[in-house]
Amino acid sequence: MKVNTRSLIVGGAMTAIAALSLTACGGSGTSTEPAASNSPAASSSAPASAGSLTVWVDANREPVLKQAAKEFAASSGVKVDLVIKDFSKIQEDFLRQVPTGKGPDITIGAHDWLGNLVNNGVVQPVELGDKAADFQDVAVTAMSYEGKAYGVPYATENLALLRNTELAGEAPESFEDMIEAGEESGAEFPFLVQVSETGDPFHLYPFQASFGAPVFGTDETGAYDASKLELGNDGGAEFAKWMAEQGKEGTLKTSVDSDIAKEKFISGDSPFLITGP
Structure with a gap:
């Protein structure tokens, strides 16, 4: 089964962070010119002061970036100021502050923000060069818009099938095998995936x-x-038909939202749960 992959932006892998400014209008006034901070001399001599970069990051990712920023500053002389932001508000704040010159030089974010950011003119393409080969193709593609990369992917997130090994001893090889094993387990639900009344394209995308x-x-x-x-296309029509069949058979239920799916799986009312990231 194919999975829906989300990739997160980090506008610089800290090894080249100063060269990867994402703001189209320069971001904060303290940022350095990319060419100067990315030169061999800058990376080898580590000047006492070579300006600074402001990076927006959420609380979950701040600890690892804090260490990376420290190492980068020591090798380049460029100070990295990490500003902790609520992840759910980063895109909105970025769009509002960058045009005023008060936004960050670099931000983390989800790849599916790209269309909005590019069309609002607040990000610049990133030249990955020969470093592109160090990343999964799917991650680079996710970080690209109209053929141009706009960020450095640092993680990919996937949906996964979780299995309660006490209810199902072996991993199923197909959807039909999963349903059969789920029914044989005697659990209330043969498998769970959040659907809810409004639908859930992300979790149903596989x-x-x-x-x-x-x-x-x-x-x-x-x-x-x-x-x-x-x-x-024809496959889409078959998918819609399959969805209707699963609804009639009760394997997909609009009454199951994310909270119910998680609760029922944890309580042992189903051997299988599709969830993530």
Whole structure:
């Protein structure tokens, strides 16, 4: 089964952080010029002071970036100021503050912010160069918009099938095997995935993609092409038919939201749960 992959932005892997300013209008007034901070001399001589960079980060990622920033400052002379932000508010604040010159030089964020950020002119492309080969292709693609990379991927997140080994001794090889094992377990639910009354395209995307029906197709550069709505292809029609069948059979329930799915799996009312990241 294919999975829906989300990749997170970090505008610099700290080894080249000063060269990867993401703000189109320069961000904070204390940032250094990329060419100066990325030169061999800057990285080898570690000047006493070479300016500073402001990086927005959430509390979960601050500890690891704190250490990376310390090491980067020691080797380059560029001070890195980490500003802890509520992750859910970073995109909104970034869009509002960058045009005023008060935004950060670099921010973390989700790859699916890119369209909004690019169209609002608040980010610049990042040249990965030969470093692109160090990343998974899917991560680089996720961090690209219309064929250009706008961030350095540092993590990918996937949906996964969790299994209660006391209720199901072996991992299923197919969806049908999973349902059969779930029914044989005697649990209330043969498997769980959050759906809710409003639907959940993210958690159901592995099923959708398995029918050969991604939302959009791609162009010759590998970028998504909004004119190619592949969700409406024959595979998409089969996926919709399959969804209706699962609803009638009770394997997919609109009454199951994220909280119920988690609670029921933890309580042993189902041997399988699709969730993540």
